[in-house]
Amino acid sequence: MTTPIKERVVDVQDLERVTIRFAGDSGDGMQVTGTQFTRTAAVFGNDISTLPDFPAEIRAPAGSLPGVSGFQISFSSSDIHTPGDQPDVLVAMNPAALKANIGDLPAGGALIVNTDAFTGPNLQKVGYGTNPLSDDSLKAYTVFEIPITTLNARALEGLEMTNKQVDLTKNFFALGIMFWLYERSMDPTLHWIGEKFGKRPVIAEANVRALKAGYAFGETTEIFHTHYRVAPAHLPPGTYRNITGNEATALGFAVAAQKAHRDLFYGSYPITPASDVLHQLSGYKHLGVTTFQAEDEIAAIGSAIGASYGGALGMTGTSGPGIALKSEAMNLAVMVELPLIVIDVQRAGPSTGMPTKNEQSDLLQVMFGRNGDSPIAVVAPATPGECFDMAFEAVRIALRSMTPVVYLSDAFLATGSEPWSIPNVDMLPDISVPNRTERTGFQPYARDPLTLARPWAVPGTPGLEHRIGGLEKADVTGNVSYDPDNHHLMQTLRAEKIARIADDIPDLEVFGPERGDLLILGWGSTYGAIRSAVERLQTQGRSVAHAHLRYLNPFPRNTGAVVQSYRRVLIPEVNLGQLLLLVRARYLVDAVGYDRVRGKPFRIAEIESEAIRLLEEEARP
Amino acid sequence: MTTPIKERVVDVQDLERVTIRFAGDSGDGMQVTGTQFTRTAAVFGNDISTLPDFPAEIRAPAGSLPGVSGFQISFSSSDIHTPGDQPDVLVAMNPAALKANIGDLPAGGALIVNTDAFTGPNLQKVGYGTNPLSDDSLKAYTVFEIPITTLNARALEGLEMTNKQVDLTKNFFALGIMFWLYERSMDPTLHWIGEKFGKRPVIAEANVRALKAGYAFGETTEIFHTHYRVAPAHLPPGTYRNITGNEATALGFAVAAQKAHRDLFYGSYPITPASDVLHQLSGYKHLGVTTFQAEDEIAAIGSAIGASYGGALGMTGTSGPGIALKSEAMNLAVMVELPLIVIDVQRAGPSTGMPTKNEQSDLLQVMFGRNGDSPIAVVAPATPGECFDMAFEAVRIALRSMTPVVYLSDAFLATGSEPWSIPNVDMLPDISVPNRTERTGFQPYARDPLTLARPWAVPGTPGLEHRIGGLEKADVTGNVSYDPDNHHLMQTLRAEKIARIADDIPDLEVFGPERGDLLILGWGSTYGAIRSAVERLQTQGRSVAHAHLRYLNPFPRNTGAVVQSYRRVLIPEVNLGQLLLLVRARYLVDAVGYDRVRGKPFRIAEIESEAIRLLEEEARP
Amino acid sequence: MTEPTVGEQPPLSPENDRVLQQLQAAVPLTRKDFVSDQEVRWCPGCGDYSILAQTQKVMPDFGYPKENIVFISGIGCSGRLPYYMNTYGFHTIHGRATTLATGLKAARPDLMVWVITGDGDALSIGGNHLLHSMRRNVDIKVIMFNNRIYGLTKGQASPTSEFGKVTKSSPAGTIDHPISPLTVALAAEASLIARSVDTHTEHLQNTLDRVGRHKGSVFVEVLQNCNIFNDGAHRDFTDREVREDRMLVLEHGKPMIFGKDRDRGIRLNGHQPEIVTLGVDGITEADLLVHDEGDPLIAFMLSRIYWPDFPVPVGVILDVKRATHDELLTAQREDAIARRGKVDLRALLEGGETWEVPA
Amino acid sequence: MTEPTVGEQPPLSPENDRVLQQLQAAVPLTRKDFVSDQEVRWCPGCGDYSILAQTQKVMPDFGYPKENIVFISGIGCSGRLPYYMNTYGFHTIHGRATTLATGLKAARPDLMVWVITGDGDALSIGGNHLLHSMRRNVDIKVIMFNNRIYGLTKGQASPTSEFGKVTKSSPAGTIDHPISPLTVALAAEASLIARSVDTHTEHLQNTLDRVGRHKGSVFVEVLQNCNIFNDGAHRDFTDREVREDRMLVLEHGKPMIFGKDRDRGIRLNGHQPEIVTLGVDGITEADLLVHDEGDPLIAFMLSRIYWPDFPVPVGVILDVKRATHDELLTAQREDAIARRGKVDLRALLEGGETWEVPA
Ligand SMILES: Cc1ncc(C[n+]2csc(CCOP(=O)(O)OP(=O)(O)O)c2C)c(N)n1
Ligand SMILES: Cc1ncc(C[n+]2csc(CCOP(=O)(O)OP(=O)(O)O)c2C)c(N)n1
Ligand code: SF4
Ligand code: SF4
Ligand SMILES: [Mg+2]
Ligand SMILES: [Mg+2]
Numbered sequence A, B: 001m002t003t004p005i006k007e008r009v010v011d012v013q014d015l016e017r018v019t020i021r022f023a024g025d026s027g028d029g030m031q032v033t034g035t036q037f038t039r040t041a042a043v044f045g046n047d048i049s050t051l052p053d054f055p056a057e058i059r060a061p062a063g064s065l066p067g068v069s070g071f072q073i074s075f076s077s078s079d080i081h082t083p084g085d086q087p088d089v090l091v092a093m094n095p096a097a098l099k100a101n102i103g104d105l106p107a108g109g110a111l112i113v114n115t116d117a118f119t120g121p122n123l124q125k126v127g128y129g130t131n132p133l134s135d136d137s138l139k140a141y142t143v144f145e146i147p148i149t150t151l152n153a154r155a156l157e158g159l160e161m162t163n164k165q166v167d168l169t170k171n172f173f174a175l176g177i178m179f180w181l182y183e184r185s186m187d188p189t190l191h192w193i194g195e196k197f198g199k200r201p202v203i204a205e206a207n208v209r210a211l212k213a214g215y216a217f218g219e220t221t222e223i224f225h226t227h228y229r230v231a232p233a234h235l236p237p238g239t240y241r242n243i244t245g246n247e248a249t250a251l252g253f254a255v256a257a258q259k260a261h262r263d264l265f266y267g268s269y270p271i272t273p274a275s276d277v278l279h280q281l282s283g284y285k286h287l288g289v290t291t292f293q294a295e296d297e298i299a300a301i302g303s304a305i306g307a308s309y310g311g312a313l314g315m316t317g318t319s320g321p322g323i324a325l326k327s328e329a330m331n332l333a334v335m336v337e338l339p340l341i342v343i344d345v346q347r348a349g350p351s352t353g354m355p356t357k358n359e360q361s362d363l364l365q366v367m368f369g370r371n372g373d374s375p376i377a378v379v380a381p382a383t384p385g386e387c388f389d390m391a392f393e394a395v396r397i398a399l400r401s402m403t404p405v406v407y408l409s410d411a412f413l414a415t416g417s418e419p420w421s422i423p424n425v426d427m428l429p430d431i432s433v434p435n436r437t438e439r440t441g442f443q444p445y446a447r448d449p450l451t452l453a454r455p456w457a458v459p460g461t462p463g464l465e466h467r468i469g470g471l472e473k474a475d476v477t478g479n480v481s482y483d484p485d486n487h488h489l490m491q492t493l494r495a496e497k498i499a500r501i502a503d504d505i506p507d508l509e510v511f512g513p514e515r516g517d518l519l520i521l522g523w524g525s526t527y528g529a530i531r532s533a534v535e536r537l538q539t540q541g542r543s544v545a546h547a548h549l550r551y552l553n554p555f556p557r558n559t560g561a562v563v564q565s566y567r568r569v570l571i572p573e574v575n576l577g578q579l580l581l582l583v584r585a586r587y588l589v590d591a592v593g594y595d596r597v598r599g600k601p602f603r604i605a606e607i608e609s610e611a612i613r614l615l616e617e618e619a620r621p
Numbered sequence C, D: 001m002t003e004p005t006v007g008e009q010p011p012l013s014p015e016n017d018r019v020l021q022q023l024q025a026a027v028p029l030t031r032k033d034f035v036s037d038q039e040v041r042w043c044p045g046c047g048d049y050s051i052l053a054q055t056q057k058v059m060p061d062f063g064y065p066k067e068n069i070v071f072i073s074g075i076g077c078s079g080r081l082p083y084y085m086n087t088y089g090f091h092t093i094h095g096r097a098t099t100l101a102t103g104l105k106a107a108r109p110d111l112m113v114w115v116i117t118g119d120g121d122a123l124s125i126g127g128n129h130l131l132h133s134m135r136r137n138v139d140i141k142v143i144m145f146n147n148r149i150y151g152l153t154k155g156q157a158s159p160t161s162e163f164g165k166v167t168k169s170s171p172a173g174t175i176d177h178p179i180s181p182l183t184v185a186l187a188a189e190a191s192l193i194a195r196s197v198d199t200h201t202e203h204l205q206n207t208l209d210r211v212g213r214h215k216g217s218v219f220v221e222v223l224q225n226c227n228i229f230n231d232g233a234h235r236d237f238t239d240r241e242v243r244e245d246r247m248l249v250l251e252h253g254k255p256m257i258f259g260k261d262r263d264r265g266i267r268l269n270g271h272q273p274e275i276v277t278l279g280v281d282g283i284t285e286a287d288l289l290v291h292d293e294g295d296p297l298i299a300f301m302l303s304r305i306y307w308p309d310f311p312v313p314v315g316v317i318l319d320v321k322r323a324t325h326d327e328l329l330t331a332q333r334e335d336a337i338a339r340r341g342k343v344d345l346r347a348l349l350e351g352g353e354t355w356e357v358p359a
Helices: A032-045 A095-104 A120-126 A148-155 A163-169 A172-179 A187-197 A201-222 A244-257 A275-281 A298-308 A320-336 A363-368 A384-400 A411-415 A484-504 A522-540 A559-562 A579-586 A605-615 B030-044 B094-106 B119-126 B150-155 B163-167 B168-180 B186-198 B201-218 B245-259 B275-281 B297-309 B320-336 B363-368 B387-400 B411-415 B482-505 B522-538 B559-565 B576-586 B602-617 C016-024 C048-062 C078-084 C097-107 C119-123 C129-136 C183-186 C201-213 C298-303 C325-340 C345-350 D012-025 D048-062 D078-084 D096-108 D120-127 D127-135 D180-187 D201-213 D239-248 D298-303 D327-339 D347-348
Strands: A011-015 A015-023 A047-053 A068-076 A089-092 A109-112 A142-146 A226-232 A236-244 A265-270 A288-294 A315-316 A340-346 A377-379 A402-412 A417-421 A467-469 A516-525 A544-549 A551-553 A566-573 A593-594 B011-014 B017-024 B047-053 B068-076 B089-090 B109-113 B142-146 B226-229 B240-243 B264-266 B292-293 B313-318 B340-346 B376-379 B404-410 B417-421 B467-469 B517-522 B544-549 B551-553 B568-573 B590-595 C071-074 C088-089 C112-120 C140-146 C191-199 C218-223 C247-250 C264-269 C272-277 C312-319 C356-358 D070-072 D089-093 D112-118 D140-146 D190-198 D218-223 D248-249 D266-271 D272-277 D310-317 D355-357
Touching: A011 A559, A015 A032, A015 A095, A015 A172, A032 A047, A032 A068, A032 A172, A032 A187, A032 A236, A032 A605, A047 A411, A068 A095, A068 D190, A089 A172, A095 A109, A095 A120, A109 A172, A148 A163, A148 A172, A148 A201, A148 D112, A163 A201, A172 A187, A172 A201, A172 A226, A187 A201, A226 C129, A236 A244, A236 D347, A244 A265, A244 A275, A244 A315, A244 A384, A244 A402, A244 A411, A244 D120, A244 D347, A265 A275, A265 A298, A265 D096, A275 A288, A288 A298, A298 A315, A298 A320, A298 A340, A298 D096, A298 D127, A315 A320, A315 A384, A315 C312, A320 A340, A320 A402, A320 A467, A320 B320, A340 A384, A340 A411, A363 A377, A363 A402, A363 A579, A363 B089, A363 B576, A377 A384, A384 A402, A384 A484, A402 A411, A402 A522, A411 A522, A467 D078, A484 A551, A516 A522, A516 A559, A516 A579, A516 A605, A516 C218, A522 A544, A522 A566, A522 A605, A559 A579, A566 A579, A566 A605, A566 C183, A579 B467, A579 B576, B017 B030, B017 B094, B017 B168, B030 B047, B030 B068, B030 B168, B030 B186, B030 B240, B047 B411, B047 D089, B068 B094, B089 B094, B089 C247, B094 B109, B094 B119, B109 B168, B119 C112, B142 C264, B150 B163, B150 B168, B150 B201, B163 B201, B168 B186, B168 B201, B168 B226, B168 C325, B186 B201, B186 D127, B240 B245, B240 C345, B245 B275, B245 B313, B245 B340, B245 B387, B245 B404, B245 B411, B245 C345, B264 B275, B264 B297, B264 C097, B275 B292, B275 D298, B292 B297, B292 C097, B297 B313, B297 B320, B297 B340, B297 C097, B313 B320, B313 B387, B320 B340, B320 B363, B320 B404, B340 B387, B340 B411, B363 B376, B363 B404, B363 B551, B363 B576, B376 B387, B387 B404, B387 D112, B411 B522, B411 D355, B467 C078, B482 B551, B517 B522, B517 B559, B522 B544, B522 B568, B522 B602, B559 B576, B568 B602, B590 B602, C048 C140, C048 C201, C048 D355, C071 C078, C071 C097, C078 C112, C097 C112, C097 C129, C097 C140, C097 C325, C112 C119, C119 C129, C119 C140, C119 C183, C129 C140, C129 D127, C140 C201, C140 C345, C183 C191, C183 C218, C183 C298, C183 C312, C183 D180, C191 C201, C201 C218, C201 C312, C264 D298, C298 C312, C298 D298, D048 D070, D048 D078, D048 D140, D048 D201, D070 D078, D070 D096, D078 D112, D096 D112, D096 D127, D096 D140, D096 D327, D112 D120, D120 D127, D120 D140, D120 D180, D127 D140, D127 D180, D180 D190, D180 D218, D180 D298, D180 D310, D201 D310, D239 D248, D298 D310
Parallel strands: A011 A226, A015 A089, A089 A109, A109 A142, A265 A288, A265 A315, A315 A340, A340 A402, A377 A402, A467 D089, A516 A544, A516 A566, A566 A593, B011 B226, B017 B089, B089 B109, B109 B142, B264 B292, B264 B313, B313 B340, B340 B404, B376 B404, B467 C088, B517 B544, B517 B568, B568 B590, C071 C088, C071 C112, C112 C140, C140 C218, C191 C218, C247 C312, D070 D089, D070 D112, D112 D140, D140 D218, D190 D218, D248 D310
Antiparallel strands: A015 A068, A047 A068, A047 A417, A236 A417, A236 D355, A377 A551, B017 B068, B047 B068, B047 B417, B240 B417, B240 C356, B376 B551, C191 C312, C264 C272, D190 D310, D266 D272
């Protein structure tokens, strides 16, 4: 039987912002559930921000703590920057999910549990002595106990499916409930089901029924007395899509290659969380994109340098441990002065560390992790959508200055998502390239007076045959040279070439007062948390500004002026103070760091309170 | 015929210090000549300092510029620190040697040339239009033209040798001349010839004759009117030997291993200028030293970590490019907290750079060239002899704190030599080791309250079976952990463990005033040039002090106090300002760098004049 | 100098003597003794479970005290195995396990060292270290779990993935010609080379047992099923119903016979292998190729034949005796001690000539 | 999907067409055209001089314009060769030349890419990259100078140094069992494998000529003399007086005959090779093994026989046809374009579903 439909009145409440966390077993399809809710909210016009949280294991034992998979989405009628510090609603599909996540749910928060999963064995697996649903350990929350598994099974009765298959659809029952609760249309998901399971009608039907049953359940049962409305946000006009950082990264580089009229070659070796860039790009063959899964990271970058030498846009990508392996070859690229893109999707280290967790701790590695003085350009996007823009910038810089450019993303950007206003590709500028075909006066290491870039004379060009390599080069001719003064000159030229990139990048923007008590300086994926904290501090009337570096080497020209314009400078980083070191050394400002290295993004609140602490602390002598 | 002996009077002049440079073709045996003169001067009791200068090519074409090989020795009756800025005497065996070195000979300097080698072809090879001996391009110098080849050939007449063999002995003729000129005994060299060529009497005889003929030539011919006397230096009492940095390094580690009662395992892959450490240690098998030439640098460090895991003193060694390759594995050692020694004999970079030339540009690489925050201890000897002491220190620190320690030597230290007062091994302290055999209460990541070192429980110890690895560890138990707060804690503990090494190392010593106008702060092989410059500046009555860091991570506790006690701080480095960056960031002092990255050590004079420039420049606002 | 074989081995090192004593001393252990307290975390149904179980089962056979056994692994699903063994264990970095094992065995000849690796870990990033550890005859036992895919990173092609395989990183199919792990091991001069299958528990146990008793470099390919990202990769010939007909179980000195009815075999036609049926045109066992574990030419041929053209050979392909790396190291060390006598640090420091500076 | 052989090759890429046109267009070049302006800096008497000379000699034969030829090398004495070739050249880093060559060839199928390497560069640090570039059938020609020593670093043992060799790093003799470069190439699935000798100029030229015309991954071992650190390493069988008796010059389809008087040969006894003398106990050419470049089993056997037990085989050991890496990449790209049509960036950016936010 299905739950009987009867009319009932529920009051509607308007909310500015809601944060939901779906949590369940890896097998429970929480990522799909979260993604569907995200798309729906996005299409509806909310501003959104998401944070998936995968288990490290491929499939940890069912019902175990390491097996818990989560997906948090924050959606709002106003402009938001983070997936939210804490969920307002937690959906827990089993005891493990409850145990792993309940700590983040604030008192009074709503908790939706699948009571069917709270069996003796499941409880023991995660060390619950008594059933938290029956003891009063949850009394601080508004708990909705729903036998999701059984209700869903009923809804699917009569379909030719195994119990296992039926069980796999219960996440859509939960999704249906949430759709009802937040007044969302089921259409986008129904549409998606059609596309995805078109070839397997029974499965499609099952998911449709599960979704609708969940929705109907919300509508008809007495347990929810209200449902909630989150109005569309007032985003700038345009065509939007939802995008993750890794998607935006792949798109950005693919488009930049087109604008530079170069084929893109991506040599990479799989590694979490960078693999998806390889997967994504391998689908762009029709754009002339070549992807190459190498035998290791060294071969990957070697192949990319070889491709650049041949005139393609050579790119490689990895995560921290892979950068360590690539460093010798990155240095070769510095010496031979070829364009090269090195993507580093950072994860928690050191060593293997916590591969699926977030950290921004490779900054010093990419700056200094090579023998000798080896200057290299470094850029870092601040949000998933911005990955597109900074990818484009990375290519522009690499080709303009004939240099390797490191593009620092991280696990949070890579897998997090936000609505993205699709740029008009025709408006994007072409990227010019210092390629050389003219024979007369050709010198492999002659330099552009402005950028100091050397000419890109690729094999196949008649008359420009020449030899390059990792040994020190004579200025202009590029012949091997052991001349002492030449070496000093070349060292200086390599450094100056990178320094001059600053002539070609935008100034560091300040959000807030031009001078004042406190500047919070950040880089990379901490953007959202910092910006939100600063907004709050400003509404409290405090003299606090936010500046966020997208260009880490070289720094924008005005960086020194900016950091010297505030009584205090706070640099929050998900590392032990790497940008902090660079800023203090370069500008001699007594900036202080704020580090919480926990494999996850900052909370708005912790940055806010640290800022307040600083503001109220005596200014240092 | 041999030159007839007739009595003649020559005046003798006393000198405090003399610097001689022997220069010739790679085939001319200049290194042997230099070494022999060095040993003789050393045994005589002079203080000495040497600087060999090898060509990059194994054997460049005979008579070509790239083929020039040089050896400079400075010997003195007083305490000296460098091989001398400029030679007083240049011995040039052919036009290439002349052309490559004449630039360094100051006006008035003595030039001894082998006229026989100044033939048309030889002159052309190096682009001499006219013969410099006949045009007046050398009039600034005191030139002694000697047909060394022919004179030497005559001296060897009647011996059963090919012309080639005869020619190979002419360097000893030149050596003989120098021995006479500086009143040196031929005995040490005659002794050496006996040992070396004992089995080949003809060759031995030939070298003896060549040497004596050269000596006799000096004595008998009119061309030298004076000879010179450099009295023994007043070195501290003791038994001395001449030692190069690579020799002292190998000895230091071998002895330290003995004092720690651990077998030494050295896994390495050949690379200039580190290979000699491998060669040296491979001769110490009878000390229980195991050397392993691995297939590459990664395997080399992997094997060393494996050996340390097994309870040996695991060591690896390489130069800059090899460090880049080892960085991922160094990070594993940081995570598993095993003792490990990483020797980096630095050379000129970036990339392959100038493999045989000197540079000290891997400091930031070893500090930061790993993914994630990866704190590691770093030490650096300042002189060839000190390599022994710092090797011992590296082992002590690695075993005390269960950490990888990087030992930064460089090409100049590695191949340079000085007299070394042989330490009394029995007086050297034993090195204690945190090894663990007690079962009860064993936890792989429990820490020593003082050093924060974890226990070293090696395979084979009953009851302590446990698993370690590169994934983040739970505090105390060492089990794999993805707990956010645990990660932050472990990050902090790893950093604190390295920081606490500062409790166990000597303060930074200051040579000169405790506070004043200028501090010159250095590290590594710049010691000699800086110290000499500071001595000169002090004799000029200037308020200048010298401090030299042997411990680069962590810094000695008083480093901040020291650098803040002077109006200006000058940090000369053979790199683009690496220690400079660390000092500025850490202590916020406006230190300035002085960089001459020319693949060779600093000249005393250039540091001296830079210091004067700074002193006379206005103090900055 | 010609290379000593085990026959003319250098004298056992003190460490090795210690092992022997321990062997006598050791109290018999059981499978349970080798089960660690860590919760096993592979996907339900993963072939790794069976390999772990068989490994734990055979461990007691060798009479090694468990503190003298070390499991070293690289990164990959396979790499987690050491956590589940109640011995010493080291989960290292991707592709480098054999290098750590080499150093460990050189420093500690008394230990029994196992290396657990995957097809990507051993043959992609780790291929060169495998090659060199094998040629040096380092006394380690490399067990490669071959699921023909990258499991831990969620399904990219590995060097053993079949040509044209569609994976996350090769949506249009891989274009890389796969390598034969056994041929590579042969070129690497491994001193014992074998193949087995996760689900053939008994054969796997026997193979591991052989391996545990071998002195020298061992390479074992274990065909393993990754039921999440490459399910059924080996099914065509490993499934219970078909395995006798599609796999060739090798036994030293025995003719190469296979088939449910043991009626088919491998014969050399010239020097080319071919499948023949016993009884047909008078073919008898005498015509069949007899397996010789000491013959590299046979080993090479076996490393090249595979389903569907041939039955898949399993068992020991090659077993040659050569002095091990640690034996040779020990011999050189002891020889040096014999020649140069006890440590005299003083003499060492003085090196060549010295001179006195009087007080 | 089964792997296409050259027979059923994917259509030539536009680049390849350009090459063909250039081939026609090209003005005939001479040896001189390939001599660069750089002074050659090897030790006098080094075998590298001859290899360089033969390489420059054969270059014109291929009809490639010299700007379409690239020499890529790793680090080592051998690595200097590109500086002396008046083509495009890249002196890369130690052991990685094949990786750069792989990327270059993938991006630029129109180029002819040679890789110059040494026994240490290719087989020690670079072993894994060699393995994978060969198995992918990357259309590159790897020429390995085998002097059985590390030359540039002044004389340490290499993976091809004989067991027991005393070197700077092995004063008591190496304890590492050497590997056979040809066996490794075979395990690496190289599509052409050959061996020649620095001093056998004519044979070397013929070999390089074969190599230059081959499409696909090539591995050539050139036995080279390092007269400074390993003088005479190959002398025993390469010296003029003895070479006919001690080397076996291979020719496809011809019986394996050698000896000054062409009276000795290789025959298979069972599957084992043995040396026989023609005419003795009725042995005729018909009994001898006929070389078949297409037969991996013969190739393996040839890779294992060496002086003093056997004459040293030189010439082409194996030559198989397989579609090359760049051909397969091009085919996939063109197939994708055919299926998905021209670039529509707009559509690409929109991806799945989008929504409008009105002004
Ligand atoms: C240096 C480095 N590169 C890449 C990775 C990512 N990674 C982990 S395991 C793995 C391959 C796993 O495949 P395989 O060795 O076959 O093991 P399986 O998971 O299939 O058992 C990769 C690429 C890593 N951890 N470290
Ligand atoms: C990463 C790195 N490790 C080590 C070296 C030092 N090195 C240069 S060439 C070489 C080996 C040379 O031997 P081989 O490849 O046989 O070339 P050959 O000189 O004999 O021609 C080594 C170890 C290096 N340049 N880079
Ligand atoms: S992903 Fe595959 S190999 Fe890894 S645990 Fe799961 S089933 Fe096993
Ligand atoms: S060292 Fe040997 S290989 Fe190198 S150039 Fe000299 S002779 Fe040739
Ligand atoms: Mg696998
Ligand atoms: Mg070599």
